[in-house]
Each structure stands twice: as structure tokens, then as C-alpha cells.
Amino acid sequence: xxxxxxxxxxxxxxxxxxxxxxxxxxxxxxxxxxxxxxxxxxxxxxxxxxxxxxxxxxxxxxxxxxxxxxxxxxxxxxxxxxxxxxxxxxxxxxxxxxxxxxxxxxxxxxxxxxxxxxxxxxxxxxxxxxxxxxxxxxxxxxxxxx
Amino acid sequence: xxxxxxxxxxxxxxxxxxxxxxxxxxxxxxxxxxxxxxxxxxxxxxxxxxxxxxxxxxxxxxxxxxxxxxxxxxxxxxxxxxxxxxxxxxxxxxxxxxxxxxxxxxxxxxxxxxxxxxxxxxxxxxxxxxxxxxxxxxxxxxxxxx
Numbered sequence: 172x173x174x175x176x177x178x179x180x181x182x183x184x185x186x187x188x189x190x191x192x193x194x195x196x197x198x199x200x201x202x203x204x205x206x207x208x209x210x211x212x213x214x215x216x217x218x219x220x221x222x223x224x225x226x227x228x229x230x231x232x233x234x235x236x237x238x239x240x241x242x243x244x245x246x247x248x249x250x251x252x253x254x255x256x257x258x259x260x261x262x263x264x265x266x267x268x269x270x271x272x273x274x275x276x277x278x279x280x281x282x283x284x285x286x287x288x289x290x291x292x293x294x295x296x297x298x299x300x301x302x303x304x305x306x307x308x309x310x311x312x313x314x315x316x317x
Numbered sequence: 318x319x320x321x322x323x324x325x326x327x328x329x330x331x332x333x334x335x336x337x338x339x340x341x342x343x344x345x346x347x348x349x350x351x352x353x354x355x356x357x358x359x360x361x362x363x364x365x366x367x368x369x370x371x372x373x374x375x376x377x378x379x380x381x382x383x384x385x386x387x388x389x390x391x392x393x394x395x396x397x398x399x400x401x402x403x404x405x406x407x408x409x410x411x412x413x414x415x416x417x418x419x420x421x422x423x424x425x426x427x428x429x430x431x432x433x434x435x436x437x438x439x440x441x442x443x444x445x446x447x448x449x450x451x452x453x454x455x456x457x458x459x460x461x462x463x
Contacts, residue, residue, distance in 0.1 A: 210393060210404055212422055217444050218404070220393070247356060247366070249428070249437060254397040256426055258356055258364070258438065276358055278424050278440045280402055282395070291395060292404065294424045296442030298363050 176287025177202070180248075180255035183281050183288040188241050188261075194233040200226055204282055204289035212294040214275055239263045244274075255281040255288065261295065273298050322433025323348070326394075326401035329427050329434040334387050334407075340379040346372055350428055350435035358440045360421055385409045390420075401427040401434065407441065419444050 177183035183202055190198035200222075203209055207221040211228055219228040240263070247258040260274040280292035323329035329348055336345035346368075349355055353367040357374055365374040386409070393404040406420040426438040 208393065208395065212442070215443060215445060218391075218406075218422055245364075247354070249354065249400070249426075251397045251400040254395070254400045254402070256400070256402075256438065258440070260364075276364055276440070278426075278438065280395075280424075292402065292424065294404070294422070294440055294442070296358070296440070297361060299361060 176285070177289065178287075180250065180257065180281040180288045183290060184243075184257060184279060187279070187290055187293070188243060192239060192241050194237065196226070196230055196233055199229050199233075202290050204284055204291050206291075209291050210294070211292075212296075214295050214297045238266055240266055253283045257281070260298075273300050322431070323435065324433075326396065326403065326427040326434045329436060330389075330403060330425060333425070333436055333439070334389060338385060338387050340383065342372070342376055342379055345375050345379075348436050350430055350437050352437075355437050356440070357438075358442075360441050360443045384412055386412055399429045403427070406444075419446050 177186065186198065187202045189195075190202060203211075203222065203225055205222060209220070209222060209225055211219045211225045213219075213228065213232075216228070219225050242262040244260045244262065245258075249256045257279045259277050259279065261277050262274050263272055264270065275295050276298050277293060277295040279290060279294075281288045282291045323332065332344065333348045335341075336348060349357075349368065349371055351368060355366070355368060355371055357365045357371045359365075359374065359378075362374070365371050388408040390406045390408060391404075395402045403425045405423050405425065407423050408420050409418055410416065421441050422444050423439060423441040425436060425440075427434045428437045
């Protein structure tokens, strides 16, 4: 995060996935907005709502020793002045292993708060096992409303 | 839909769930925005993107004879001038049966287009089996950005 925060939703998103990969709880929570309205939904998990619950869910994941490599593809963006929606595939792999898992589909929503973009929703869910293509660093379409 | 469309995201959402319950493909597609940027993600399904794909996924569901009763609870709203985000639990049941299924968690996003709110994303995913409380018609919190 720059001293002035995240200048774009993309900057916040990069910081989010970087914190995920490095299991950095401080960096992760700096991406999330500071409020009770934030929500985080992991695959097959229930809604974690509010900053304490979101912190706790990530702390457990990181304390559990999760180490993943992440690639994001097929980013679909819709953006307004204060809200940005990104729908992405997350391709997770374990460092040192060649195994590819089915991608996770995630809706990430960012909000402009005090001149910095912050995450207010991460909704991730499983995709079917039978669908997988090599991740491509595509950035397929962007829709700007303003 | 009124002659002038959906005046609020809530009106569009009510029409969406009503079309879902009545398996009305015409009413369903009238809720969705008319564009290639829309996405629909059903539980354990892949992303359906663009109007044709979204139409096809609902047609298959309705043609398959699905009949459900739906209650929505724990609605969490965040809204900007042109975008509205609703995170909800969907409680599905089969008419005539008392069985309760675990709720589905859904992120619904609406966009104001030509003075009418339309759905641009429905991202629904399973919640764990071991969590279920009776649905309440709660409307827990609303965050307005403008």
C-alpha cells in the first residue's frame, strides 16, 4: 500500500492476492475496508461479516500453514465512481507441485473510501471439476460506467 | 416490470426471485441487463457470460422442471449511484415438502441502465451443511454511499 492507499481497484486487488500468497495477515487486512459491512465468503464456507470475523477467517487460514501460488484470469470488470466489481478465476497451486486444481470463481468488490480503494466483498466458490483450461493472463473486458 | 422498468434494485430483485419461483423465462430475462457483460454463476456451475449464455442456463433449469419456493434473508446492501450490491441467503424448498436445505449464499449486482435497475451478476454458491437457522425476513443493514 502506498502512503496514500490504493489508487485503483487493480492496485487493491494485486495487494489482496499478494497477501494471500504470502500469508501476510497485516497486508491482507490493509486491503479490506475498515467497517462492519465487509463480507468474506470462502468456498464451501459461511459468510464472515465485519472486520473481526474477516480477520479471524484469514488468521485461521494463514495459521493453518496454507501456502499457495495464485494466478488470476478472465477478469471481468464493472466500475462506477465509488464501487468496482471484478469477477475472476483464481488458479491455485501448491509451490513445488505440478498438480492443477479446478479454478475458483470469485467476485471481488472494491469501494473508494477516503481516496483509497478497499475490498468490501470477496465471494469465492468452487467450479466443476470437469472444467479446466490453462490460466491465461487475460484481461478480457472492462466496462466503465463513468 | 412497470412500463418504465425497475425503479429500484429491490424491485428488480423481487422480480428476479419471482421469476425464479414461477419458472418464467421471459420475466427472468427482463430482469437481466441487455448486454454481453452480464454473468450468472449457479452453485457448483461455471460462469455463464453474456445474454445468450445466461438465457440458456435459465432455460435449462426451467425446462428441467425445477419448482422451488424461495425465501431471502440477511440482505446486505451497498449502493452507489449506478451500482447496487446485495448479498443474501436464499432458502429454497420444494412445494409440498417440509425439508429444509442449507441456504445458498448469493451476491446479486444491479446496474442502473436507461433509468431502470437491471441485474448484471448473480453469483450463488453452497453454504456448509451444518449451518442452518430458520430464515427470517430480516433486512439487517443498509449502506448507502450517496
